[in-house]
Amino acid sequence: MAIGSRHPSLSFARRTAQAGALVLLAVLLAPAPAAAQVDNVVTFNLGYFGVRSLDARGEDDVLFRNLDYLFFDLGDFNGFTFGGEYAIGVGQFFEAGVGAGYYQRTVPSVYREFVDSDGTEIEQDLKLRIAPVTFIGRFFPVTREAGVQPYVGGGLGIFAWRYSETGEFIDFNGDIFRATYSDSGNAFGPVLLGGVRFPLSRQVMMGGEFRYQWATADLDSNVGFAADRLDLGGYNWLFTVAVRF
Numbered sequence: 001m002a003i004g005s006r007h008p009s010l011s012f013a014r015r016t017a018q019a020g021a022l023v024l025l026a027v028l029l030a031p032a033p034a035a036a037q038v039d040n041v042v043t044f045n046l047g048y049f050g051v052r053s054l055d056a057r058g059e060d061d062v063l064f065r066n067l068d069y070l071f072f073d074l075g076d077f078n079g080f081t082f083g084g085e086y087a088i089g090v091g092q093f094f095e096a097g098v099g100a101g102y103y104q105r106t107v108p109s110v111y112r113e114f115v116d117s118d119g120t121e122i123e124q125d126l127k128l129r130i131a132p133v134t135f136i137g138r139f140f141p142v143t144r145e146a147g148v149q150p151y152v153g154g155g156l157g158i159f160a161w162r163y164s165e166t167g168e169f170i171d172f173n174g175d176i177f178r179a180t181y182s183d184s185g186n187a188f189g190p191v192l193l194g195g196v197r198f199p200l201s202r203q204v205m206m207g208g209e210f211r212y213q214w215a216t217a218d219l220d221s222n223v224g225f226a227a228d229r230l231d232l233g234g235y236n237w238l239f240t241v242a243v244r245f
Helices: 008-029 063-065
Strands: 038-051 079-090 094-115 123-137 149-170 176-199 204-212 214-216 230-231 234-244
Touching: 038 094, 063 230, 079 123, 079 234, 094 149, 123 176, 149 204, 149 214, 176 214, 176 234
Parallel strands: none
Antiparallel strands: 038 079, 038 234, 079 094, 094 123, 123 149, 149 176, 176 204, 204 234, 214 230
16 A cells, blocks of 8 residues: 555645645735725825913913913914824725924013013013824724715824023022023823815825824923923814825
8 A cells, every 4th residue: 555545634634735825825915905905195284283271281380380470472382383294094994104293482471570670571482392203093984085085083192392481580689680491301192183185186185184182291390490390282273285105
């Protein structure tokens, strides 16, 4: 009797494994269906960033405490922002991406109850910079191929920040001196968003997005600020232009 015929089950198992391997290889090499194909989206945005209102900031916030003795308009911190994002779309309903942005604003202030000996104001500049890196997922309920593409999403932000106060200040003896107080670091927090895109062609889309961020910076207590925390939260209204490839 031939050796191969003594164990027919082993021969059958070997042929089955070989056939299975060929089928698996064919599946891996076959092109994905159109609905599951991956594409890339690069988005550029510009818009308006609004800081959280005074009643939402908390009494341990440095801008809240500065208003005890400085006069400035908190709304003056609202201003221009811009950024970009790279996202990967998988299937008809989802995108995941990473983006970066930039915001900076300088707000003038003066002492509420004191002036210089010549009657001039004692002035300072309060400067805030936030440069977020965001990791975002989006869900498109009517698909990413529709003529109008509403979406909702959210993710995590890493907010690189810098805050400074520069100008004239009053010491405990009532003397006026010039100085700069500054601190910087990174803070983490969630981001929620919603928006809509309108395809102009297969490759180019435009739209609008609203997003809200939550984050708090811990300030160095040795610097000399009026408080040890700075609320970095706020909202963004963004105009977007996206290129798909």
